[in-house]
Amino acid sequence: MKLPDAQVAVLETASAQDAQTIDDLADATDHKPETITGAAFDLEEQGLVVVESATDETAELTDEGSQYLDEGLPEVRLYEAALDAGADESPVQMGQAIGQSGLEGQEVDIALSNYARKGYGSIDSGEITADADADPDSDSEASALDALAAGDADVDDDDTLDRLDSRGLVELTERTVRSVRLTDDGVTALMEGVEAAESVGQLTPEMLTSGEWRDVEFSEYNVEADAAEFTGGKEHILRQTANRVKDVLVGMGFEEMQGPHVDADFWINDCLFMPQDHPARTHWDRFAMDQPREIDELPADLVERVEGAHRNGVGPDGDGYHSPWDEDFARALALRGHTTSLSTRYLSGEQIGELEPPQRYFSVEKVYRNDTLDPTHLLEFFQIEGWVMAEDLSVRDLMGTFEEFYAQFGITDLEYKPHYNPYTEPSFELFGTHPETGELIEVGNSGIFREEMLAPLGVEDADVMAWGLSLERLLMLIYGFEDIRDVHGTLCDLELLRETEVMY
Structure with missing residues (x-):
């Protein structure tokens, strides 16, 4: 039986007892994985091999996960600080425990949200307690981070991996793994003998000119076989x-x-007849610029008219806000x-x-x-x-x-x-x-x-x-x-x- 070179390589390398992955076959035959994949599907159509598919999920530490691997999970650090402060004997002020833990910013919120969930203690009315029987060394999430860092990508606890994924500490990736196994017909074909047929995969101008194309055997292509997925960039839907x-x-x-x-607050708010003491104009609702702090120029006559509207209203029956109006405030720069x-x-x-x-x-x-x-x-x-x-x-x-x-x-x-x-x-x-x-x-x-x-x-x-x-x-x-x-x-x-x- 004559078959393309890649198909012969798959038949001769595959086993009837043990399924071998596409990657293993590619390494053993010195062919690219995509070439082996196409050959395996062609052989499966001929009944010579069986191609089995399975989903493999791998987990990889994110930058934040690597940070916590070195420093410890925020909730563990808070527990250890609470123990040092004596929270296993009587409640201590939360601020004291947080200060001793060295946690800052978002880490504090993370620690507080996971502390009670993991049974490290309780948090109530600004005070924290620590359970002396808790064992941070048996923390499943910390153990999973250690295992992943050590190269063990097959952590068995799916619930723990899902929690780490939701916390952004690991990135879970799914991929399809295909394995190949010889059928009885495949074994028979090997026993009867197979040889590689010389074939070409691409028609060239030289073949057309010389007429060589009449005498060569062209490789067959399975257009229904899976191909590598390419996700190129495209314009964002927004x-x-x-x-x-x-x-x-x-x-x-x-x-x-x-x-x-x-832009200046003048253009963003003052020109809209928005009073300067309006709650939406506080630093809680706007992003003010630190450098530069104010606009260089504003039209003086327009500033005067806008200030007049704020103070006195418009027209003979108008009534302004009777609230403070400051040009320096109007000049302040902020993101619109x-x-x-x-x-x-x-x-x-x-x-x-x-x-x-x-x-x-x-x-x-x-x-x-x-x-x-x-x-x-x-x-x-x-x-x-x-x-x-x-x-x-x-x-x-x-x-x-x-x-x-x-x-x-x-x-x-x-x-x-x-x-x-x-x-x-x-x-x-x-x-x-x-x-x-x-x-x-x-x-x-x-x-x-x-x-x-x-x-x-x-x-x-x-x-x-x-x-x-x-x-x-x-x-x-x-x-x-x-x-x-x-x-x-x-x-x-x-x-x-x-x-x-x-x-x-």
Whole structure:
């Protein structure tokens, strides 16, 4: 029997008693693993071998896991410090135990969340106790880290590996391992004799020119055989959706705005008629710049008008906030918490010159807020900013714009709820129904800019309706994602991003 060289090598090396892995066969035959894989599948089709598949899970220490291998798990270090402080006899102040442990920052939270779970003691009302009978040397997670570091990748305790994986201390990887075993027909073929047939795998111009192609035997290819998986880079689904949003808004007659990510509080908040003592303007909700601390220049006449609106309101019946207003505070630099800072720059004429109605502008840019991380909030996200300047605008015009925009993405069940903003009146929030959970998700905020905001900017003979929508939440409504942390950020799900098909 004549067979291609790789198939002969597999037949002669494989065993009828013991299955051998593709890697073992590749090492023994000096062929590449992918060549052996293809040959094995070809032989299986002929009934000469059996190819068996199994899933092999391997665990590898992360950088954090290696750190804890050297320093000890945070909960173990806290337990040892508590013992030294005498917490096995009577409760001690938690601060004392933490100080003696040397734990800092996030390690403290990690230690506290695992301390009681592992039976090291209890934590109550700021005091900590230590169980004298606890044995840190038998900590299954610490033992698994030691075993992995020693090269033992086959830790038997799956629950422990899963906990280490959830803590980010190990990275679990699954791969398919294929093994080959000779069948009775394969043994018979070997006994009768097999030899390698000279074959070529590629047709060349020289063969065509000389006519040699008529006399050679070409290798057969199994196009259904598994091939190595290549996951090349591609445009992120969030960027794809952002570009799609831009296309939709340009199609609706809007022009795109551009502007700085770091800007003065003046443009971010003061021009929006946001009082300087508003809770959202504290350091708890914004990312202030340390260097440089303030903007170099602000238009003096605009600063004067904005300050006047804050102090006294606008018009004969206007009434300001009667709260402190400080130009130094207005000059302070911070990462923008919304892209409405771009809107104030454009509406004031400072960015591209004075604008006459009608005008339509938008931006799809990143903003930064000191929020608590959860399935719908990140510290940085993309905001779809937009505004229309025209005469006699109403809430009906604003809602109609949203209906037209979201319909382009198949979203037709918008709901609205009245809301308060310092810079719009009337104002309302937008909600859409999540396609998987059925829950209402807030997707944006909107309204008609107030006179107290527009007049200082020089807009007096027109109305301006505006909005700030979340790109990530639009993504959730389109694709059914339930956690935006899966889409971008340090915890993003790469497989989800690779496998999600773009929807148009």
